[in-house]
Amino acid sequence: MTVTDLVPYEDALASYDPVMGLEVHVELGTKTKMFCGCATTLGADANAQTCPTCLGLPGSLPVVNAIGVESAIKIGLALNCSIAEWCRFARKNYFYPDMPKNFQTSQYDEPIAYDGYLDVQLEDGEVFRVQIERAHMEEDTGKSTHVGGATGRIHGASHSLLDYNRAGIPLIEIVTKPIEGAGERAPEVAKAYVAELRELVRALGVSEARMEMGQMRCDVNLSLRPNGTETFGTRSETKNVNSLRSVERAARFEIQRHAAVLSSGGTIVQETRHFHEEDGSTTAGRIKDNAEDYRYFPEPDLVPVAPARAWVEELRAVLPELPRIRRNRLREEWGVSAHDMQSILNAGAVDLIVATIEAGAGSAAARKWWMGELARRANEDGVELAALPITPAQVARVAALVDEGSLNDKLARQTIEGVLAGEGDPDTVVEKRGLKVVSDEGALGAAVDEAIVGNAAIADKIRGGKVAAAGALVGAVMKATRGQADAARVRELILEKLGVEG
Amino acid sequence: MADLIKLTAAETAAKIASGEVTAVEVTEAHLARIEAVDEKVHAYLHVDREGALAQARAVDEKRARGEKLGPLAGVPLALKDIFTTRTMPTTVGSKILEGWIPPYDATLTQRLKDADVVILGKTNMDEFAMGSSTENSAYGPTGNPWDLTKIPGGSGGGSSAALASFQAPLAIGTDTGGSIRQPAAVTGTVGVKPTYGAVSRYGMVAFSSSLDQGGPCARTVLDAALLHEAIAGHDELDSTSIDAPVPPVVEAARNGSVQGMRVGVVKQFRGEGYQAGVVQRFEESVELLKSLGAEIVELDCPSFDLALSAYYLLAPSECSSNLARFDAMRYGMRVGDDGTKSAEEVTALTREAGFGDEVKRRVILGTYALSSGYYDAYYGSAQKVRTLITQDFAKSFEKVDVIVSPTTPTTAFPIGERADDPMAMYLADLCTIPTNLAGNAAMSLPCGLAPEDGLPVGLQIIAPAMKDDRLYQVGAAVEAAFVEKWGHPLLEEAPSL
Numbered sequence: 001m002t003v004t005d006l007v008p009y010e011d012a013l014a015s016y017d018p019v020m021g022l023e024v025h026v027e028l029g030t031k032t033k034m035f036c037g038c039a040t041t042l043g044a045d046a047n048a049q050t051c052p053t054c055l056g057l058p059g060s061l062p063v064v065n066a067i068g069v070e071s072a073i074k075i076g077l078a079l080n081c082s083i084a085e086w087c088r089f090a091r092k093n094y095f096y097p098d099m100p101k102n103f104q105t106s107q108y109d110e111p112i113a114y115d116g117y118l119d120v121q122l123e124d125g126e127v128f129r130v131q132i133e134r135a136h137m138e139e140d141t142g143k144s145t146h147v148g149g150a151t152g153r154i155h156g157a158s159h160s161l162l163d164y165n166r167a168g169i170p171l172i173e174i175v176t177k178p179i180e181g182a183g184e185r186a187p188e189v190a191k192a193y194v195a196e197l198r199e200l201v202r203a204l205g206v207s208e209a210r211m212e213m214g215q216m217r218c219d220v221n222l223s224l225r226p227n228g229t230e231t232f233g234t235r236s237e238t239k240n241v242n243s244l245r246s247v248e249r250a251a252r253f254e255i256q257r258h259a260a261v262l263s264s265g266g267t268i269v270q271e272t273r274h275f276h277e278e279d280g281s282t283t284a285g286r287i288k289d290n291a292e293d294y295r296y297f298p299e300p301d302l303v304p305v306a307p308a309r310a311w312v313e314e315l316r317a318v319l320p321e322l323p324r325i326r327r328n329r330l331r332e333e334w335g336v337s338a339h340d341m342q343s344i345l346n347a348g349a350v351d352l353i354v355a356t357i358e359a360g361a362g363s364a365a366a367r368k369w370w371m372g373e374l375a376r377r378a379n380e381d382g383v384e385l386a387a388l389p390i391t392p393a394q395v396a397r398v399a400a401l402v403d404e405g406s407l408n409d410k411l412a413r414q415t416i417e418g419v420l421a422g423e424g425d426p427d428t429v430v431e432k433r434g435l436k437v438v439s440d441e442g443a444l445g446a447a448v449d450e451a452i453v454g455n456a457a458i459a460d461k462i463r464g465g466k467v468a469a470a471g472a473l474v475g476a477v478m479k480a481t482r483g484q485a486d487a488a489r490v491r492e493l494i495l496e497k498l499g500v501e502g
Numbered sequence: 503m504a505d506l507i508k509l510t511a512a513e514t515a516a517k518i519a520s521g522e523v524t525a526v527e528v529t530e531a532h533l534a535r536i537e538a539v540d541e542k543v544h545a546y547l548h549v550d551r552e553g554a555l556a557q558a559r560a561v562d563e564k565r566a567r568g569e570k571l572g573p574l575a576g577v578p579l580a581l582k583d584i585f586t587t588r589t590m591p592t593t594v595g596s597k598i599l600e601g602w603i604p605p606y607d608a609t610l611t612q613r614l615k616d617a618d619v620v621i622l623g624k625t626n627m628d629e630f631a632m633g634s635s636t637e638n639s640a641y642g643p644t645g646n647p648w649d650l651t652k653i654p655g656g657s658g659g660g661s662s663a664a665l666a667s668f669q670a671p672l673a674i675g676t677d678t679g680g681s682i683r684q685p686a687a688v689t690g691t692v693g694v695k696p697t698y699g700a701v702s703r704y705g706m707v708a709f710s711s712s713l714d715q716g717g718p719c720a721r722t723v724l725d726a727a728l729l730h731e732a733i734a735g736h737d738e739l740d741s742t743s744i745d746a747p748v749p750p751v752v753e754a755a756r757n758g759s760v761q762g763m764r765v766g767v768v769k770q771f772r773g774e775g776y777q778a779g780v781v782q783r784f785e786e787s788v789e790l791l792k793s794l795g796a797e798i799v800e801l802d803c804p805s806f807d808l809a810l811s812a813y814y815l816l817a818p819s820e821c822s823s824n825l826a827r828f829d830a831m832r833y834g835m836r837v838g839d840d841g842t843k844s845a846e847e848v849t850a851l852t853r854e855a856g857f858g859d860e861v862k863r864r865v866i867l868g869t870y871a872l873s874s875g876y877y878d879a880y881y882g883s884a885q886k887v888r889t890l891i892t893q894d895f896a897k898s899f900e901k902v903d904v905i906v907s908p909t910t911p912t913t914a915f916p917i918g919e920r921a922d923d924p925m926a927m928y929l930a931d932l933c934t935i936p937t938n939l940a941g942n943a944a945m946s947l948p949c950g951l952a953p954e955d956g957l958p959v960g961l962q963i964i965a966p967a968m969k970d971d972r973l974y975q976v977g978a979a980v981e982a983a984f985v986e987k988w989g990h991p992l993l994e995e996a997p998s999l
Contacts, residue, residue: 052606052705056827058599059586059608059705063741091823093872097845102826160845162831295872297881300711300820302741 004281005260009184009252012224012259018186019232020179020251021221022130024197026172027140027214028071029207034139034170035062035105042213046163054168056100061301064089068170069112069305070315071206072137075172076113077316078200079132084112086306089137089299094292097160098142100167106138108296112305118200120192121324122185125338130193131177142167172206178232186222187251194218194247199323199345211242218247220275222254224262233258234268238282241275249280257282330354334363347375348385355392361399369395373413377420390419397426410483411435437486444477444485448493451476462498470494506531507668511577511725514671518561518576525558525565525576529620532578536622536669539999544644545654545664547583549623550590554578557620564618573728573752575618580670582661583624584631585611585716586705590621594707595629595639595657598856599834608705609737610674610716617732622670625660629858630825631681631709633657634930637921638860645917646689648957648996652914655685655930661719662689667999672729673719678709679813680910680934682717683946687909687960690948690992692726692977693719695934697967698941699744702737708824710817711742713938721993723947723977727755730970746968754971758978761795765976766902770806771933777912779952783959784908787949790983791906791976801898801905805890809936810928812887815871815880816939822868825861828853863924892940899966904976907933909946909960933962942966945973947981948992958992 033040036053052060076083090108116132143166148158174197182189198209198216209216223235236258241250254273261268272285321329330350331341344350349370356366370385374395378385398415401407407415407430418429430436451473452459461469470491477490495501506528509517517523533551540546561576586592586604588611593599607615614621628638636644636659644659646652647667654663661673662685675682677695686693694717701716708714718729734748767788772781792798830836830852831845838851857865871880898905910930920926937944942965949961961980965972985991 052604055832057586057604057606057833058592058594058602058707058827059604059703060606061704061740063739093823093826095826095829095846095849097829097831097849100827100832102829103823158841293874295823295869295874295877297819297823297872297877300742301708 004257004283005264006253006256007259007263009256012255013184015227015263016224016255016259017180017183017227017229018251018255019223019225019235020176020182020186020190021235022176022179022190022193023219023221024174024194025217026075026174026197026201026207026209027216028068028170028172029205029215030065030067030071030170032065033168034065034068034137035168038168040169044165046161047165049165050167054100055164056102062105062299064302064305065170068137069307071170071204072112072135072172073307073312073315074204074206074319075174075201076116076135077312078204078319078322079113079116079118079135079174081113081116081132081135083307083312084110084114084305085309086110086304087112088304089302090296091299092138093295096141098144098162098164098167100142100164104138104141105299105302106173107136111136112307118193118196119324120189120196121328122188122192123338123342128182128185128189128192130179130189133175133177135172135174138171138173140166140169140171186255187248190220190251191244191248195244196324198244203320203323203326211244214242217242220247220250220254222251222258223268224255224258233262234270236268236271236273236282237288238273238275239285243277246275246277246280250275250282253280253282334367336367344371347371349375352385352392356395356399359393359396361396362403365399365402366392366395369399369416373416388420389422390416394419394426401426401430405486406430406437407435408437408483408486411437435484437484444481444490444493447477447480447485448473448490448497450480452494452497459498462494462500465500467495467500507535507671509671510722511574511671511720511728512722514577515571515574515728518565519571521565525561525620526555528576529554529558529578529622532622532670535667539667540669542645542650542999543647543663543667543669544642545580545625545660545667545669546623547593547595547626547641547660548590550621553589554620554622557615557618561618561620572617572732574672574732576620577672578620578622578670579614579729580623580625580661580664580673581611581614581621582627582658582674582676584627584676584707585674586707587611587621587624590624592624592707593641594631595627595641596856596858596861597640597835598828598852600640602834604705606705609702609739610733611705613733613735614674619672619732625658625664625673627660628657628681629861630707630821631657631676631678631714632821632860632864634680634684634927635915635917635920636660636685637917638858640858643917646914646957647999648689648914651916652957653688653917655688655910655914657681658685658693658719662686662691662693665689665691665719665721666993666996671721672725674716674729674733675719676706676714676716677934677938678713678715678817679938680931682719683934683944683960683962684910684930686719686946687948687962688914688958690958690996691719691721692723692945692947692981693717694726694730694945694970694973695937695943696730696734696970697744697943698938699742700734700748700943700970702740702743704737704739708820710820711824712820713813713817715938721991723758723945723974723981724752724755726945727751727974730974744968749968749971751971751974754974755978758975758980758982759795760791760976760979763796763904763976764799764902765791765796766799766801766898766905768801768803768806768898768905768907770803771907775911775929775932776908777952777954779954780908780910780912780959783950783952784906784961787961787980788906790980794979794983799902801902803891803894803898803936805887805894806936808887809891809939810932812884812891813931813935813939814867814928815884816888818864818868819871819881819884820868821861822865822872825857825865828856860924888939891936895936895940895942895966903965904972905964907962907964909933909962913952913955913957913959937964940967943970943973945977947977949980949984950992951995
């Protein structure tokens with residue numbers, strides 16, 4: 001890999017003002033492809049989910065997926081866009097073996113949604129408005145696998161394998177207007193924007209938007225201009241940046257690289273760049289000195305899309321609460337810090353906690369279990385929190401058992417462990433494992449008496465006023481009851497029997 | 503057996519339904535005719551002997567079981583090699599698809615099967631339907647049965663020649679700029695370009711998507727109507743397909759009349775370039791229409807003078823994109839894949855070897871017309887002309903019920919005469935192209951032989967969109983009057999081969 005000259009980030013920002021443009025492709029979660037009836041499920045055998053249309057066989061024709069259009073409109077509305085009253089698909093013509101027709105059915109100068117914005121919140125709570133240029137519908141390409149080369153790239157490969165299962169899967173491309181005024185926070189804004197967009201499409205239920213699965217892909221366009229000037233500099237286009245962290249790193253790297261080139265008197269080449277996860281660098285791809293000529297023209301095989309206004313308003317009326325607004329509302333309701341809220345979000349726990357609260361748990365208990373014991377388990381098992389074999393209702397039941405005093409913290413953890421191990425719901429686990437707190441005052445009293453007798457020296461210290469030593473006796477009682485006692489009640493009994501005020 | 507091949511489709515179906523002949527006998531008669539004459543005519547690229555006989559047997563069995571037969575059950579048909587067929591190759595007249603057997607049937611193919619029509623085989627055509635003479639076929643030219651040294655029209659020359667040489671009573675064509683009507687005109691047969699969207703394009707290999715339209719070819723107006731009814735109708739797989747009932751074309755064909763109709767004659771459809779005999783027969787046709795009770799109205803459609811130019815920007819533009827898929831990656835010909843060349847090189851070598859000159863000419867033309875910086879001047883202007891043509895038709899149809907014109911300015915020209923002169927070739931479609939650009943319906947039917955060369959002349963009838971039935975109503979009246987005048991159908995004057 002070539003060594004790229006960089007200047008320190010702070011130095012770059014001292015002289016230059018970054019301008020960004022973000023292009024995000026979201027794969028819709030429709031059951032069928034954009035222009036044919038083929039399934040879209042992941043993991044099928046190569047080319048098993050294809051038909052004449054998505055293979056571009058001679059004579060085949062496209063038919064628009066209505067759910068795809070509906071999803072595009074939902075995204076457009078959530079991004080505060082205008083929705084076109086009439087728009088067409090267009091053909092984007094270029095040759096590539098994984099594109100079956102050698103044109104992509106897309107939209108050109110008549111996008112379904114245009115002129116909107118998305119407010120994104122940075123970690124310190126500052127809100128930054130990102131202007132949206134357009135959101136348009138298009139289809140994905142197939143996938144090429146280059147075999148025989150050292151790097152999996154086409155260079156040096158002996159042959160390539162083509163899988164068209166992905167060809168024709170609906171995509172929505174969301175393009176921002178130039179993002180100006182973010183200054184040193186530009187990389188942070190880029191990340192927050194993509195994160196917010198991801199939450200948004202998930203909330204809309206139109207895509208799972210899992211970046212690691214390629215369901216959401218981001219291109220980061222970036223240029224610098226000297227501070228205080230207006231004219232945009234030449235941009236680079238870093239393609240397929242596929243995690244939130246990478247979006248931030250790619251923007252940061254390009255700021256440092258552009259600054260190094262410009263400050264040494266060089267000029268930026270308009271080109272695509274590849275991003276490298278391992279060190280956060282970018283390297284040159286294709287040069288785009290002349291705008292590529294895609295020979296766009298209206299797709300004659302499809303009729304125009306003219307969404308009825310009444311339908312658009314129906315969709316608008318049932319839009320879910322925007323993620324940022326919802327997060328802020330929940331943060332206030334739960335009384336947690338911005339930082340804790342961010343952790344909850346990052347852990348994918350927001351919806352699980354909400355569901356647990358809806359099932360009757362207090363918000364503190366719901367957060368405690370999901371962000372504590374369960375987050376730890378998910379982390380250990382390397383799975384998503386939501387994928388753990390326990391439901392919010394079960395977590396709420398555990399919390400209820402704790403609240404009513406039937407379980408203490410330790411027993412509750414054991415109950416959860418049993419549920420995760422597939423032993424049944426919380427009540428079954430408690431029953432089978434015999435986890436109920438010992439609340440029989442007689443039995444507990446006997447255990448306390450026993451502990452006092454067996455630890456006479458400690459008991460004397462407590463009688464002498466060293467209340468803190470009670471912990472040791474509580475421990476002894478808990479041990480004797482195999483943890484099945486309510487520790488607080490045990491402490492009360494000990495102090496009571498020893499005639500000391502707690 | 504000779505009689506069986508001379509029957510109309512309607513007569514054939516009736517004889518099969520009544521048990522007078524079997525579908526197998528009819529099919530065998532046609533297979534024998536193909537065997538006897540097609541070496542000379544070269545109408546077919548592929549004959550599916552076994553498949554055709556199997557379909558025919560199925561019809562006879564259906565009848566034996568007492569099941570009701572459709573109006574075309576057991577009638578043989580020649581299918582233009584542009585519609586996909588699961589059991590036969592589909593080449594579109596191109597080397598690039600030589601031997602390709604599609605994994606699916608076109609909607610039209612399926613509808614023919616559903617109607618129990620017996621598909622004899624696939625007919626020759628100009629490569630990718632680009633041409634007016636069938637000389638652009640990669641598989642050699644087709645002869646005109648009236649004179650085998652003359653062209654049978656194009657691009658559907660195989661279908662028109664099959665009809666005119668009694669190798670099938672029915673055929674399917676496609677019409678992007680005249681490819682059904684012009685071949686019908688020069689072979690003395692009937693061809694209809696239905697309203698755009700009337701017949702599904704699913705499984706019809708695209709030349710120019712916004713202009714292409716499949717349609718019926720036959721020897722009589724009624725036969726064309728029966729076939730029209732069988733293949734037309736909404737198809738969910740074609741977004742541009744019309745979701746409305748098929749106009750009552752068969753009823754119209756059975757009730758020919760022009761009494762009280764207003765018939766338009768367009769100023770722009772005459773002048774230089776029209777053969778004297780063609781003009782003469784056309785003028786006689788207009789007189790005939792008058793004598794049958796029609797009122798003739800002169801029309802001025804200035805935009806029609808721009809139609810040919812607009813067409814030769816729009817059709818190549820769309821074709822440059824439609825034909826991009828022929829890249830040697832998934833199907834068809836592959837050249838140069840010797841392990842040393844890149845995918846890009848293999849694609850280039852394959853397209854170089856697999857496409858003929860006319861196809862390359864149009865792909866290059868279209869690529870240029872769509873290029874950034876030229877789009878507005880070429881594609882954009884052509885679309886505006888298209889709008890003007892549509893408006894001229896709309897204004898005209900306020901004044902008239904149908905428009906008539908010569909179908910093509912000349913009779914069949916000699917094979918080879920215009921092969922190296924694309925502009926001369928393009929003029930063959932002067933009168934047919936406006937209809938494709940506007941999307942309305944038109945028919946060509948025989949109106950006599952040109953005195954100077956004894957070759958057939960076609961009369962074009964044009965109707966508004968969705969009024970395809972008017973073509974048949976007028977066409978049936980004209981046909982009946984001519985047959986009465988001549989004493990026999992025109993094709994009886996064709997040489998016997």
